[in-house]
Amino acid sequence: MATEEPLLTFTDTEGKGKHGGGQKSLVLGExxxxxxxxxxxxxxxxxxxxxxxxxxMFVGHLGELELxxxxxxxxxxxxxxFSLLGGMATSLETLCGQAFGAEQHHLLGIYKQRAMLLLTLVSIPVAAAWAYTGQILAWFGQDPEIAAAAASYIRGLTPALFVYGPLNCHVRFLQAQNVVLPVMLSSGATAAAHVPVCWLLVRALGMxxxxxxxxTAVSYLCNLCFLAIYVRLSPRCRTTWTGFSREAFRGVPDFVRLAVPSALMMCIEWWSFELLVLLSGLLPNPKLETAxxxxxxxxxxxxxxxxxxxxGATSTRVSNELGAGRPQAARLAAGxxxxLSVLVAVVVGLVMVLVxxxxxxxxxxxxKVVKYIARMMMLLAVSFLFDSINGVLSDAFARQHNLVHQLERRSTEGKRQSSRLCFSLDDMAT
Incomplete structure (x- = not known):
């Protein structure tokens, strides 16, 4: 019977092609x-x-208070x-990427099921907290009108919470297999359909x-259904998705130990930005500042x-290479x-300045809103330059750290099992 945890073994085949122009070709290939x-x-x-x-954007054209x-x-x-669920789902980049690199394909489906189960359970207390959004915001000193408008909006957003977790799990499941085109097509079709859906609910039905x-919830659900159907029917997922399994209920504590640090890594950065919006409601002219x-x-x-x-692409490459036992190739991917991150930061920052x-x-x-935003965009471009590089590198190196942590944990467990076996043999001998 195959073990659930993919075993990482290191090979000596990655030193080939590093002489002469070999290194340059390796870099270009990567x-x-x-x-x-x-x-x-x-x-x-x-x-x-x-x-x-x-x-x-649709809400913004209803009025300043609604926005x-x-x-x-x-x-x-x-x-x-959303940051909590998205962060926990990123642990699948490590687990599924490693399993795919180690060619233990059946584990990807088990990991996905386990993550979906855990994220759904986490969504329940979060949804309960969302029911008291208005009271919580008012308790923190938010403008009463803004707090009431926020409570109304988040009630409509609650169904999206239970879809967001499974949707992220499907994206990471496919990403670990380098199957990313369906993710793009599904998101594109959903985004195109979202405009008429918004118009229907906001304008036509007067909601x-x-x-x-x-x-938002409707569009997320459509996206999830498309990806779920693809996973079920695509030949590329035939070995990685073999149906529902009871194994998904095992090893939950191990998954939590990996998912919680992954969530914190993403949440802390997101919180630092989003808390600014929440605090802006305490400023003079809160409607303008918050908007x-x-x-x-x-x-x-x-x-x-x-x-x-x-x-995310780099995390997949690093996890795949480490799972296949090629640490030098993983190091090259991180380098x-x-x-690429510096190039992206410069180009996107320039676009922000131009528009x-x-x-x-x-x-x-x-x-007033338009002119205010124009002044802020210059600061955003500079901030993005550093945030982009930091985000890419922290994500890639965190995946390597998680894999190393798994190796160390398995090594310790193996030593303990060997020690227990020795004691058992000694007892039998006596």
Whole structure:
């Protein structure tokens, strides 16, 4: 019977081709692999995030109060729920990537089921906390009108919470297998359909900001259904998805020990941004400050999807290579991403500077909001330069650390088992 944990063995075959022009060809080959993987992945993450962004844009044209309420609600939801679930799901990049590299394909489906189960359980207390959003925000001193508007928006967003976890699990499951084109196509189709869904719920049915939030849940559900059908029917997932298994209920504590640090790694960074939006409600003229700061945070988060996708591709490459027992190739993948992250940061930062005077009109027709955003975009471009490099590198090196931690844990468990076996043999001998 195959063991659940993939065993990492190191080979000596990766030293080939390093003489003469071999090293250059290895670097170019790694760049091509990462770009081939990162391109659709970046597009998929961008399109997935745009769904939530378009909902906010629809709300922004309803009025300043509605935009402020939806902004605070989105930040509150991100801090307390979406960042937690997304961070825990990133542990699949390590587990599934390693298993795929070690050619223990059946483990990918087990890991995915286990993650979906755990993330669904975590969503229950989070949803209970969301039911008291208005009271919580008012207790922290938020403007009463903004707190009430945020409570209305987050009620419509609650169904999206239970879809967001499984959706992320499917994305990471496919990403670990280098199957990223379906993720991009699914996100693209969902983003295209999200506009008429928003119009139907917000304008035609007159549901207002709550309708925009509910549209997010509907689009996430459509995206999840598309990916679930693909996993079930695609020949590329035939060996990695073999149906539901009771093994998914085993090893949950080990998964939690890996998922919690992964979640904290992502949450701390997200919280540092989103808490600014929550605190902006305490400033003079809270409606304007909250709306503008939320737009700025959403803008830099949208831009961050590019290095985030690049980091995800690098994590997959590192996990695959370590799982296959090629640590030098994993080190090369981590080195190549340094150059790519700097290039991405410069290009995206330049784009942010060029569109600074027009970007505000996507969210609001208020000239005060548009001019305020134009001034903030220059600061965002500089901030993005450093945040991009930090995000990519921390993601890649964290995956390596998690794999090393797994190796050390298995080594310790193996020694303990050997020790217990020796004692048992001694007892039998006596």
């Amino acid at each position: 760049v091509k692999k990462q770009l081939h993987l990162a391109g659709p992945l970046v597009a998929g993450y961008l399109l997935l995030y745009i769904i939530q962004l378009m909902s906010l 402020a309420g939806a902004s605070v609600a989105t930040s509150f939801a991100t801090v307390t729920g 207002g900001s709550a309708g925009a939030a509910l549209a 503008v700061l939320s737009i700025c945070i959403n803008t830099i988060t949208l831009a961050f999807m590019v290095p985030f996708g690049l980091g 190549v991403v340094v150059f 600074r005077n027009l970007w505000g009109y996507a969210y609001s027709n208020d000239e």
